[in-house]
Amino acid sequence: MSYKTMVGSLDSYDKGTIDLNDDLKHYAFSNIFEICNESAPYERIMVASNLEYCAEVARAEGSSPWYTAPHDEFAIVMEGEIEFEFYQLEDDEKPTHDAGAIKLGADPKGKRMGKVTARRGHEVLLPQGAAYQLRSEKPGVVLIQTSAGPESVEKWSEICVLK
Amino acid sequence: MNTEVTREKVLVIASEPDPVLGYRSFQFGGFKFTRDAYFVHVDWPKGTHTIEVDRFLRAMVRDIGWGFFYGWIFFDDVFGTQNHYGTVDIYAGAYSKGHKETGVDYLETFNTDDVRVAFETISKDWINEGYDPLSAPLETGSPLGAKQQEASGPLIRGFEPARRMLGLPGDVQPRSDESGHPINRAFADMEFDHPDIEVEPGFEDQVHAFNLFDHIARADVTWNPSFTSITQACICCVTSEEHMLPVIHGNDRNEWFIQLTDEIHWNIQDKDTGNPRGRIVMKSGDVCAMPADIRHQGYSPKRSMLMVLENGTPGLDEKYANGELEPFPITASRW
Structure with a gap:
């Protein structure tokens, strides 16, 4: 018996269904490929929210701003090939906010830490204490496990199935 | 009672x-x-x-x-x-x-x-x-009949949680051929490669990546989420799902499902009464909250990959139980 594994993409995804005798807002049902087909590059759109924690999805295309966060984050590439460049933060670059990603505002000044080139299914550590930048020649999709922060975009009414 | x-x-x-x-x-x-x-x-x-x-x-x-x-x-x-x-x-x-x-x-x-x-x-x-x-029904024998020889293998397996992220030095390592976990038959059509990693000296425990799909595809257990990455109390679990979730889960907090591959059909019930609320079919790329006032049970026609996001903050169960927190994740003012 052979199997065919179905993995969505920007060009081809088959969204599921939600049929409930309940308020659909309680379930916030969305699809990351559909969202990234409509969003601007590196708009970090919240798709899951658990009190202070969240998951964001972003369309990776071109170069992102430099980001940092006061805690670890984790990125999972769901489509495409994405480069993640890492630099160590200098003391005056370290974030002072509580949680979530924030733009650095300028190129990082610290030591280069390294680079990861990741493709579909790869998970990348975005470590606390680092600045990171994403680059992708072609449109891709990245899912980020993080906390809600200054760069998190909430537009639940636009992305979720409501009826 | x-x-x-x-x-x-x-x-x-x-x-x-x-x-x-x-x-x-x-x-x-x-x-x-x-x-x-x-x-x-x-x-x-x-x-x-x-x-x-x-x-x-x-x-x-x-x-x-x-x-x-x-x-x-x-x-x-x-x-x-x-x-x-x-x-x-x-x-x-x-x-x-x-x-x-x-x-x-x-x-x-x-x-x-x-x-x-x-x-x-x-x-x-x-x-x-x-x-x-712990195996899918197609991959194991029958429990029926009289007692024979007791199983000799470990009763439970696959539950060892990562402490920060799978694969980091000193942390739990992803599954591999070497660990005795071949790619499951249901994911044999997928291609698995490894991320390209360039690390400057001294940052070996900071610049890190691994193939999460490869790790899930090698799972020899089903409906068995295990920690893969943790930041503060935000816990990411992944699991391979085939056949049916053999329990009905009523969470004491909100959790989120992200369907990575294939599809799972979820029956949703009221948590207190068990009365049916309906059904959700999640396909690859779909994201859905499982509110704190429901029971859910999943059915995966083909082995699939599921990501689960949990909030492990101690005491959350009491805050949901006493009404301090609403039993759904996106409150009205955020819509």
Whole structure:
């Protein structure tokens, strides 16, 4: 018996269904490929929210701003090939906010830490204490496990199935 | 409700083996557990209930491995456990309208370690070699019939959680051929490669990546989420799902599902009454919250990859239970 594994993409995804005798807002049902087909590059759109924690999805295309966060984050590439460049933060670059990603505002000044080139299914550590930048020649999709922060975009009414 | 709270240590008491089928029966607190060739029979002071043996064993070993998980684990609509993180309720009919109305519902609270020991003791006696309740039904033998040789492998596996992220130096490592985890037959059509990593000296524990899909595709267990990355109390778990979730999960907090591949069909019920609320079909790329006021049970026609996001903050169960937090994640002002 052979199997065919179905993995969505920007060009081809088959969204599921939600049929409930309940308020659909309680379930916030969305699809990351559909969202990234409509969003601007590196708009970090919240798709899951658990009190202070969240998951964001972003369309990776071109170069992102430099980001940092006061805690670890984790990125999972769901489509495409994405480069993640890492630099160590200098003391005056370290974030002072509580949680979530924030733009650095300028190129990082610290030591280069390294680079990861990741493709579909790869998970990348975005470590606390680092600045990171994403680059992708072609449109891709990245899912980020993080906390809600200054760069998190909430537009639940636009992305979720409501009826 | 008929309830008992047992704070002192409770031992599970085994009978002599049944002269025909060979299985022992077990008394644990007010509950008595007996199995025959096809079924498990649960008795308590005012009632009795029967569960198909495969379903019972699949539920019980996962309940042990999950450490009784978050909230309620319904083995079926009648029998199950609730985790209080230090104590565990075992109940029969406590969330079943018919049982409650007739006064035959029962709930007894035990210390967590006592329940774990009891469930392990029962499972070991009732699981024969060749049957593995953590495997998909197509990948294992039958639990039916008389007692044969007890299974020799570990009762639970696949539950070792990463502390920061899988694959980091000193942390839990992803599955591999070397660890004895080949790619599962259901993902043989996928291509798996490794990320390209350039690390400057001194940053080996900071610049890190691995193939998460490869790790999931090598799982030899189903419906068994394990930690892969943790930031503060935000826990990412991944799991391979095939056939049906052998429990009905009623969470004591909100959780989120992200369907990575293929599809899972979820039946949704009211948590307190078990009344059906409807159905959700999640396909690759879909994201959906599982609110804190529901029970859910999943069906995966083909082995699929699922990501689960949990908030492990201590005390959340009480905040949802007392109404301090609403039982759904996106509050009205955020829409």
